[in-house]
């Protein structure tokens with residue numbers, strides 16, 4: 715994901731609104747590898763900017779996703795998760811107890827669908843989710 719300044723310029727170029735509220739979301743997502751939910755972003759943004767609305771957070775995340783600056787993932791934790799790591803292809807470890815998500819920057823060589831199962835389907839992308847318990851939930 716681009717820096718908050720770069721995103722500000724990009725949004726302006728695209729004719730999208732740039733407000734202090736939106737810039738607060740940009741900053742909260744910088745180097746954020748926790749895969750926050752929109753609601754948790756809202757909680758954190760509200761701490762520094764009490765006037766921000768949940769709708770603004772949703773709209774900002776939606777605009778970022780439309781520009782390819784974040785991925786919005788359904789990892790089966792009950793809420794959509796925002797992933798600003800769009801540069802490096804990766805998979806995920808997901809804790810089924812607390813919902814923690816961790817990036818897994820690995821390639822699984824040989825992970826392919828044999829053509830008789832694909833039946834003409836063209837595969838563009840593979841995402842592997844490993845579910846289990848994180849170190850805190852294992853104890």
Ligand SMILES: [Zn+2]
Pocket residue numbers: 809810811812813814847848849850851
């Ligand atoms: Zn856990």
Ligand SMILES: [Zn+2]
Pocket residue numbers: 749797799804805806816817
């Ligand atoms: Zn990720």
